[in-house]
Amino acid sequence: MHLADVIRLRTVPQAGLLMALTQRCPLSCAHCSTDSSPTAPQHSADPLRRLVSTFTAAAHPELIFMSGGEPLLRPDLVAELATAARAAGTRSALLSGMFFARRSMPAAIRRAVSTLDHFSASLDVFHEREVARSDALRALAAVLDLVPAVSLHVTSSDEEYLAEVLAQVRRRFGDRVPVLVARVRPTGRATSFVADPTEVVDPGPCEFANWPLVDYDGTVYACSRQSLVRRHRPGHLVLGHAARDSWAALSAAAQAQPVLRSVRALGALETARRSGAPACDGVCQTCVALPADAAVPERVADLSRQLVGGLRPQQLARRWGAGEHSGLVELGWVR
Numbered sequence: 001m002h003l004a005d006v007i008r009l010r011t012v013p014q015a016g017l018l019m020a021l022t023q024r025c026p027l028s029c030a031h032c033s034t035d036s037s038p039t040a041p042q043h044s045a046d047p048l049r050r051l052v053s054t055f056t057a058a059a060h061p062e063l064i065f066m067s068g069g070e071p072l073l074r075p076d077l078v079a080e081l082a083t084a085a086r087a088a089g090t091r092s093a094l095l096s097g098m099f100f101a102r103r104s105m106p107a108a109i110r111r112a113v114s115t116l117d118h119f120s121a122s123l124d125v126f127h128e129r130e131v132a133r134s135d136a137l138r139a140l141a142a143v144l145d146l147v148p149a150v151s152l153h154v155t156s157s158d159e160e161y162l163a164e165v166l167a168q169v170r171r172r173f174g175d176r177v178p179v180l181v182a183r184v185r186p187t188g189r190a191t192s193f194v195a196d197p198t199e200v201v202d203p204g205p206c207e208f209a210n211w212p213l214v215d216y217d218g219t220v221y222a223c224s225r226q227s228l229v230r231r232h233r234p235g236h237l238v239l240g241h242a243a244r245d246s247w248a249a250l251s252a253a254a255q256a257q258p259v260l261r262s263v264r265a266l267g268a269l270e271t272a273r274r275s276g277a278p279a280c281d282g283v284c285q286t287c288v289a290l291p292a293d294a295a296v297p298e299r300v301a302d303l304s305r306q307l308v309g310g311l312r313p314q315q316l317a318r319r320w321g322a323g324e325h326s327g328l329v330e331l332g333w334v335r
C-alpha cells in the first residue's frame with residue numbers, strides 16, 4: 001500500500017483507525033509530539049485486541065495505522081493486531097522511530113514488520129541525535145525486503161537539511177521510498193521551542209478528524225491531535241472506549257455527532273462562526289472549546305469529501321506543510 005494511497009484515505013471519514021500502542025519509546029527526541037520516553041506508562045493491550053476483534057467483513061476500517069511512542073516495542077502485539085485485522089479485510093501500517101537500527105534487527109521485530117502492508121520511518125535532526133542516519137537508512141533497506149511499501153516521514157523547516165537528506169534518500173532508494181515532508185509543530189515537547197503561529201489562517205475542513213484514534217488507555221477520540229484531545233476531552237471529539245465499543249458503534253458515533261461532522265466538513269472556525277460559539281486564539285483551540293451541542297448547519301456530513309476528497313496526494317501533502325517537496329509523496333506511485 002503506497003504512501004499516496006494512505007494519504008488519499010486520510011480524506012475519507014472512518015477509512016482508517018489510528019492506534020497508539022504505547023507511550024514508551026527508547027528514544028528521547030526533543031520534538032516528540034507525544035512526549036514519549038523510556039519510562040512512560042504502558043497500558044494493557046486488551047482493549048486494542050478487543051476492538052480489532054470487532055472488525056467484520058461488513059464493518060471494518062480500510063487501514064489500521066499503528067504508532068506510539070514506539071509501536072515496535074510491542075512487536076508481538078503489532079503482528080497480532082495486523083494479522084487479526086487482515087482477517088476482516090483491513091490492511092495495516094506503522095510509524096517507527098527506527099530505534100532497532102542501532103543493532104541488527106531482532107527476530108521479533110522482523111516478524112512484526114513482515115505482517116504489515118506499509119512501513120513508515122521517521123527521519124529528522126532530532127531522530128538523528130538518537131539514531132545515526134546511516135544506521136536508519138541501512139535498516140530501512142532491510143525493511144524494504146520485508147514489506148510491500150515503505151516511506152519516510154521527514155520533519156524539518158530547514159531547507160538546507162531537507163535538500164541534503166532528500167538527495168541522499170533519492171540516491172540510495174530511487175523511487176522506492178516516497179517521502180512525506182512535514183514541519184515541526186508546537187505540540188508535545190516541541191511546544192518548548194516552537195511558537196504557535198501568530199496569524200490564524202482558516203484551513204477549512206479538518207481531515208485530522210476523519211480517522212478515530214485509540215489512545216494508550218483505550219479511549220477513542222475523533223481527532224488525531226493526541227496530546228490536545230487527551231488534555232481537553234471535548235464532548236464532540238470523544239467517541240467511546242476500545243474496551244467496550246465495537247468498530248461499528250464507534251464509526252456510527254463519528255458519523256452521527258453534528259459538531260464533529262461540521263468540523264470535518266467546514267472546519268472549526270466556520271463551525272464556530274455558524275453556531276455562534278466563540279473563536280479562540282487558534283483553530284484547534286477554537287475546536288476544543290466548541291460545545292458538543294452547538295447548533296451547526298444541517299446536511300454537512302459528506303461535504304469534506306467533496307472539498308478535500310478530490311485532491312491529489314501531493315496537494316494534500318502541500319496543504320499539510322510539505323511545500324515544494326509535496327510531489328515526493330507520489331514517488332513510484334502507480335494509480
Ligand code: SF4
Binds near residue numbers: 283
Ligand atoms: S480542528 Fe479539531 S478535529 Fe481538527 S485537528 Fe484541531 S482539534 Fe482536532
